[in-house]
Amino acid sequence: MTGAHWGVIGILALAAFGIRFIGLIAGSRISGSRFAWVLDEIPGLIVISLVAASLAGQSFQTWIAAAVAVAVAALTNHVIATMIAGAVVYAGLAAIWL
Structure with missing residues (x-):
């Protein structure tokens, strides 16, 4: 060098x-x-900014699944339930819109 x-x-x-x-x-x-x-508040703000940036330009079914995940997170405050709900809704919408 x-x-x-x-x-x-x-x-x-x-x-x-x-x-x-x-x-x-x-x-x-x-x-x-x-x-x-x-x-x-910085850790939460970082996570929110990463999620928002990843949602930009995504399909409508992704936004619906994300909204359901936010609702489940607000109601249950349970990470696993939130991930499962978002994944199930996304998979269901993907199967319907194929």
Whole structure:
């Protein structure tokens, strides 16, 4: 490898370390402020954003199955029941619309 390759590797390593360090500093400052509640909500917000991004551009039957899964999750607060309900509804709609 050339010096340029090592330079890029070094810059990327410093950038990765910098991002983590800034996150550590920001997290400690936020945890001591009035916005500390945001840190508790981040995992749920990440999951919701991933689900929303995966639903974009999907078929109507996927949206219906997702709506049923949300309803089951709200009613039961049970992960397995939510997954089963969403999968069963999607499979049923896929069988009907074939």
